[in-house]
Amino acid sequence: MPLGKRSDFGDARYAGVEVNYAHDIAGTMQEYLLCGFDFVLAPLVQPGHEQPALQLPQDGSAVTPVIREELMLTSATWGGQIVGKVSSWIDPDSPEPELAQRSAAALQQELSWAAFLGLQAVLLPTPQQQHKGAFNHAQVVNQALGGLSHMALWLQLPMTEPPAAQQQQQQDAPAVANSSSSSSSFDWFEYWCTLFTLCEQSSLLGVALVVPPDLPCKRAVARWLAQPLKALLLPTSVFTTNKRGYPILSKAHQELLSTAYRHNVQVVLTGEPLHKVAPAPPQPPPPATPAPESTIAAAAAAAGGDVLPFAVNDPGESHVLRPYWEYLCYLFRRLDGGAAQEQVEAGYRDYLQAPLQPLQDNLESQTYETFEKDVTKYACYQAAVHAALLDRVPDDKAEETVTTLMVVGAGRGPLVRSSIAAARATRRKLRVYAVEKNPAAIVHIQRMVRCEGWQEMVTIVHTDMREWQPPELADILVSELLGSFGDNELSPECLDGAQRLLKPGGISIPASYTSFLAPVTTAKLWDAVRNYKDLEHCETPYVVKFHRHYTLSPPQPVFTFVHPNPQQPPDNNRAATLRFPRPAEEGVGVLHGFAGYFESVLYKDVTLNTHPPTHTPNMFSWFPIFFPLREPLTLPAGADVITHMWRKCGKHKVWYEWAVSEPVACPIHNPGGRSYYVGL
Amino acid sequence: MPLGKRSDFGDARYAGVEVNYAHDIAGTMQEYLLCGFDFVLAPLVQPGHEQPALQLPQDGSAVTPVIREELMLTSATWGGQIVGKVSSWIDPDSPEPELAQRSAAALQQELSWAAFLGLQAVLLPTPQQQHKGAFNHAQVVNQALGGLSHMALWLQLPMTEPPAAQQQQQQDAPAVANSSSSSSSFDWFEYWCTLFTLCEQSSLLGVALVVPPDLPCKRAVARWLAQPLKALLLPTSVFTTNKRGYPILSKAHQELLSTAYRHNVQVVLTGEPLHKVAPAPPQPPPPATPAPESTIAAAAAAAGGDVLPFAVNDPGESHVLRPYWEYLCYLFRRLDGGAAQEQVEAGYRDYLQAPLQPLQDNLESQTYETFEKDVTKYACYQAAVHAALLDRVPDDKAEETVTTLMVVGAGRGPLVRSSIAAARATRRKLRVYAVEKNPAAIVHIQRMVRCEGWQEMVTIVHTDMREWQPPELADILVSELLGSFGDNELSPECLDGAQRLLKPGGISIPASYTSFLAPVTTAKLWDAVRNYKDLEHCETPYVVKFHRHYTLSPPQPVFTFVHPNPQQPPDNNRAATLRFPRPAEEGVGVLHGFAGYFESVLYKDVTLNTHPPTHTPNMFSWFPIFFPLREPLTLPAGADVITHMWRKCGKHKVWYEWAVSEPVACPIHNPGGRSYYVGL
Structure with a gap:
């Protein structure tokens, strides 16, 4: 019974509810699932059992169920609809050695017990704040993790602010300081980073x-x-009451829940019902819900079908928690599905893709097709050619002057089309050379030229732009060779090689481009990189649509290339040292790598940018690039990050090396291009 | 031609000398080797060639010798007797892009050239201080290292002090501040740590x-x-002059050189001769030097024999640098060879040994033999039994009282011997049970008892102490089960198991023991651990004679065990959190792992300690233990280290887990004993 069927939310089950310990777990389940919730958060052990429920051998190797009649539920139900909750009395860091010892044993036992039942996740209690590090807790959890194959451990933590941010707020509003300062200066985020x-x-x-x-x-x-x-x-106490007595959330909390839903974060209602609402008028039975797609939801549905057939007169609608559930439903359904493009991108979120190597490999038709869909990008190119033609040919010479324009790397011809459109709009005469090395793409251009009747205007040249001997030189050289990091698909090398095609004083579109880099936290991507289990993947940049990430400091410019290149002979080696400031109010941080973007000037004020603050609206041809670090670095509060980036050119390849030197150094990644390079 | 033959200095060649560029490299070599030096430090390229000596392809893949007639020397000479020196003009971090680019290319080329010649080491110039990080230098060096298989790169650096220490000195002596503050507040050690x-x-x-x-x-x-x-x-300018005009060094410099010699650090004389001494009277030709043992010295000798036959009238003795060489010789020969034990230990320095598992494995006779050589240890045991007998049996009861003493884990019987010696000295009557599970060791005890005529007094029991059913209970229980980290060879578990053999109020020798831990820098050991190339070896403690190490903070107590154990049932799980303070004056540090020691109380004031400040003099049975970290951690100046150590007990095994949480966290090592444990 998901709250709504939205393919872009992947494997999240949508709303859970915390329940008290009950001997009749099956009945409890039925009650809450009929009410509408998707799963319950239930104690693993009856409260009051303040010691290990059974004396285990010291290493916790065997577990026997003794506490309750668990076997009345199938393991599919346990796995799909119940998140276990570890006893809250457990405190392996207690200063009382006997309690600490019992706690460690009990924690180990409850986790083994939950794993045995086939639970998908277990909630661990928040360590007591006065223990600070709670290192024995960490030791037991870590040891338990070593023995788990699929059960997840969720650590319950308060949502706090960095101490410096709290101080600042107190300075800003000393009168109302007390309400938020009750959480003291302990930042659970920092605790989490250490534990993780x-x-x-x-x-x-x-x-x-x-x-x-x-x-x-x-x-x-x-x-x-x-x-x-x-x-x-989400405690019921956080809800306020609307005029009709229904529980609702503040604007800020509504936004928080929307963010949670968008990031596959589950919501679990906790606490006693505090809003007693008059029962709703009787309604017809709910329509059959469509079969959920995700495996977990499917497992839940299967389990539900197994033990919890719906009664015809659904008693769930009169449940005291039903108004909360309905409100969560409302928030969920209200979520904006986003623009069509956003929906397309949803499938790519936090998914690692190898960057293209268009110089080494010939692209597939589908790749061209995808890129050609980006109307915005070609509109920009058209605007750039438009402006260049107006600058190059005054109105009074428009009739007699023929401008020679070469599209280098013409692909299936979109830039030829844009250039001709610009010529029409400006009433300038154009002779176009379309240079392309990919024979399959050439076929497409030929058809386009035939269909449009451009045979007079367009000459198709099937060769590598670096080798072509042209019959004349160009006034304007147009190319679309930029990668996610600007120069990473070897635009500099290609355009240096094509520069001899350009007349002195001729125009290159793009005229210049600059890469940008920002330090990011992205545990999910880093985990994906690590899962390749080799050095190579840890030293490779990826094209990625960042979703669950946090930018630790705004992006800064890295390398700039200008065309035509004034430096002769050209040297496209580059080195950059960047200092990323981090305000102390943001607290500690974790650095998993760097997000890369670019800004490019096509011509004068016509730009194409993926750098977030200046991102060209509605353009989607480029996702950012991700340069991972082999090991995450923990950044103390206020510690700036100093990063080094090199672009190195060899005889047959170009590659990047990168490193961090502050607050702490890491090895230089990808020396000599050993793990990743782009072939020339 | 080594300065002296000392097996404990391993592979060091002893004294080198810096020479100027010379076209006749063979002649230069002959001159300095005849003077007495073992190798020369020579420029790779003629000074003044302030650009790459030949235009290399951009990736430096090919090298052709063009600069000098190198081929007149064999590669054995290049490898054994010449350390190359990279041109000092090279500055890849120059703000001038053209110079930076030329520098990177030249550095790459000189290194390729040196590798081609087969040099064993090359000296790299000190980066310019104003470049601070000199990150492009680092990038080129790192890339070059990736292509080297055996040639070492030595980075030339000034010997500076941490900024905080400099400040303190200036405060202490503001009047003479200028001489040492000329090195400014830049600490090259910190630079080195980052580069490394x-x-x-x-x-x-x-x-x-x-x-x-x-x-x-x-x-x-x-x-x-x-x-x-x-x-x-060592610049000649550092020498002072004695009354006879000879160059000598200050006391502090002499100590520095002794330390260098003891740690296999080579000494290279640099600079012009500044001490002109009257030529020495003619002497007979030098006696044939004994063949050097180390492979490198042998290579040098072979090369020397190849191109540099000794002239009968050795012209080296009148060389202007000869007095410096003679002084270095004098310092080297003056080195104290150390006590016999130190010479034995020299072979174990910085060598990783797996800890013993005496409970799982039966020791070999040779191992017993080695341990039995430690006279001090058994004298301590005798003193402990002595004191215990005096306490237990008053003088007036000495005739009538027979004390029952059990040696658990008797091995080949040394503790039986010590105990009987104590009984004789105190004139107490003794009945001894020697309990030992190793059948081979039993044979030795039997012979000892027969030879000494102790058949009446000693009962030999061939069994595991944890299983033995004794005919009577003991007054005194003696054991030697301690490992390098105290409890790491399972003394607690064994003695808890043997405790039932002891009368109420009986005495255990040892009565207690406490492990100690200190954070250490030890690049050599960490490198040795890494070279195993697996996780297992990175999470295993090693027994090791620390030599090239630096203790970052004094050792602190970790776990204590007391016998007889007052806790019933006993729980030998332990957890400790240690904060190691680090004064800011010591600057940045590098943490490679932890050195472990122990203190034990045998009986009252009789102790056996390996904890350095209280180390029992002349005792050598235990080397310290080394707990490595998987990755070295850089410690900012003044940053304390917080370390966690757990001793975990399972049904069949005991293991340690360890971690650091400050200044930065690292993963918990060896969770669940996955990489290392001691079997019960």
Whole structure:
């Protein structure tokens, strides 16, 4: 019974509810699932059992169910509809050695027990704040993770702000300081970063954040999205009441939930019902829900079908928590599906793609087709050629002057089309050479020229632009060779090689381009890179649509290339050192790598940019690039990041090397292009 | 022609000399080798060639000798007797792009050239201080390292002090501040740490330190010994003059050189001769030197024999640098060879050994034999039994009382011997049970008892102490089950198991023991661990005689065990969190792992300690233990280290887990004992 069927939210189950311990777990389940929730968060052990439920051998190797009649549920139900909750009394860092010892044993036992039942996830209690590091807790969790194959551990944590941000707020509003300062200066995000490192960034370890009545600032929330945030625990006490007595959320909380839904973060309602609403009038039975697509939802549905057939007179609608569920439903359904392009991109979110090597490989027709769909990009090119023609040929010479324009790397011809459109609009005469090395693409251009009747105007040249001997020189040289990082598909080398085709004083479109780099937190992408389990993949940049990421400091310019290239002979080696400032208010950070973008000047004020602050609206041809780090680096609060980036040119290849030297150094990545290069 | 033959200095060649560029390299070599030096430090390229000597392809793939007639020397000579020196004009971080580009190319070329000649090492110039990081230099060096298989790169660096230490000195002596503050607040050690990390701690990268006239404090020198310090460059200007006009060194410099010799650090004389001494009276030709043992010295000798036959009238003795060489010789020969034990230990220095598993495996006779040689240890045991007997049996009861003493884990019987010696000295009556599970060791005890005529007094019991059913209970239980880290050979588990053999109020010798841990820098050991190329070896503790190491903070106590154990049932799980303070004056540090020691109380004031400040004199049974870190951690100046150590007990095994949480967290090592454990 998902709240709504939205393919772009992937594997999230949508709304859960925390339930008390009950001997009749099957009945409890039925009650809440009929009410509308997708899963329950249920204690693993009856509260009050303040010691290991059974005396285990010291290494916790055997588990026998003794506490409750678990076997009345199938493992599909356990796995699909129940998240287990570890006993909250457990405190392996207690100063009392006996309690610490019992706690470690009990924690180990409850986790083994949950794994045995086939649970998909278990919620771990928040360590007590006075223990700070809670290192014994970390040790037990880490040891348990080593024995788990699929069950996830969600650590329950408060949603706090970095201490410096709290101080600043208190300075800003000293009178109302008390409400938010009750959380003291302990930042649970910092605790999480340490724990996650101690546990080797295990893919099975995640966070469940408790939503407070007063939300922290947006950046303090955003940093969690780049971590494995799995759930928001939403207490009923956070809801306010509308005029009709129904529970509703503040604007800020509504936004938080929308963000959660968009990032596959589950929402779990917790606490007692505090809003008693008059029962709704009787309604017809709900229509059959469509079969959910995701495997987990399917498992849940199968399990539901197994033990929980729907009663004809659904008693769920009168459940005391039903108004909360309906409100969550409302928020979920209200989510904007986004523009068509956003929906297309959803499938690419946080998915690693190898960058293209268009110089080495011939592209497939489908790749051209995808790129040609970007109307905005070709409109920009048309505007650039338009402006260049007007500058190059005054109105009074428009009749007599024929401008020679070469499209180098013409592909299936979109730039030929844009250039001719610009010539028509400006009433300038044009002779076009379309230079392309890919024989399959040539076929397409030929057909285009035939269909449009451009045979007089367009000469098709099937060769590599670096080798072509032209019959004349060009006034304007047009190309679209930029990669996600600007120069990474070897535009500089190609255009240096094609520069001899251009008349002195001729125009290159693009005229220049600059790459940009920003330090990012992105636990998900880093985990994906690590899962390749080799050095090579850890030293390779990827084209990626960043989704669950956090930009630690705004992007800065890296390398610039200008065409025609004034430097002769050209040297396209580059080295850059960038200092990324990080305000102390943002607290500690985790650096997983760098996001790369570009800005390009096609001609004068016509630009094509993927650099976020100046991103060309509605253009989608380029996703950013991701340069990973082999190991994540923890950044102390306020510590700037100093990054080094090299572009190196060899005889047959071009590659990047990158490194961090502050706050702490890491090895130079990809020396000599050993893991990744672009072939010339 | 080594300065002296000392097996404990391994592969060091002893004294080199810097020479100017000369076209006749063979003649130059002959001159300096006849003078007494073992190798020369010679420029690779004629000074003044301020650009790459030949235009290389951009990736430096081909090298052709063009500069000098190198081929007149064999590659054995190049490899054994010449260290190459890279041109000092090279500056890849120059703000002038053209010079930077030429520098990178020239550096690459000179290194390729040196590798082609078969040089064993090349000296790299000190980057210019105003470039701080000199990151392009690092990039070129790192890329070059990737292509080298055996040639080492020695980076020439000044010997500086941490900025905080300099400041303190200036405060202490503001009047004479200028001489040492000329080195400004830039600490080249910090630069080195960054560079070494950027270059992935390459085994081929080392340091050559320039010895200044005013030496930094001892700690500032000591930290370099834990790094791959390969050579000291000793300018002639550092020498002073004695009454007879001969060059000599200050006391501090003499000590520095002794330290260098002891740590296999080569000394290279640099600069012009400044001490003109009257020629020595003619002497008979030198006696034939014994064949050097180390392979490198042998190669040098072979090469010397090849091109440089000794003239009968050795002209070397009148060489202007001869007095310096003689002084270096004198310092070297004056080195104290050390006690016999130190010479035995020399072979174990910085060598990783797996800890013993005496409970799982039966020891070999030779291992017993080695341990039994430690006279001090058994004297301590005798003193402990002595004191215990006096306490247990008053003088007036000495005749009538028979004390029952059990040696658990008797091995070949040394503790039986010590106990009986104590009984004799105290005139107490003793009944001894010697319990031992190793059948081979039992044979030895039987012979000992027979030879000594102790059949009445000693009962030999061939069994595991944890299983034995004794005919009576013991007054005193004696054991020697301690490992390098105290409890790491399972003394706690064994003695808990043997505790039932002891009368209530009986005495255990040892009565307690405490492990100690200290954070250390030890690039050599870390490199040795890494060279195993697997996770397992990075998470295993090793028994090791630390030599080239630096203790970042004094050792602190970790786990304590007391016998008889008052806790029932016993729980030998332990957890410890240690904060190691680091004064800011010591500058940045590098943490490679932890050195472990122990203190044990045998009985009352009789102790056996390996903890350095309280180390039992002349005892050599235990080397320290080394817990490595998977990755070295760079520690900012003044940053404390917080370390966590767990001792975990399972049904069949005991293991340690360890981690660092500050200044930056690292993964918990060895979770669940996956890489290393001790079997029960």
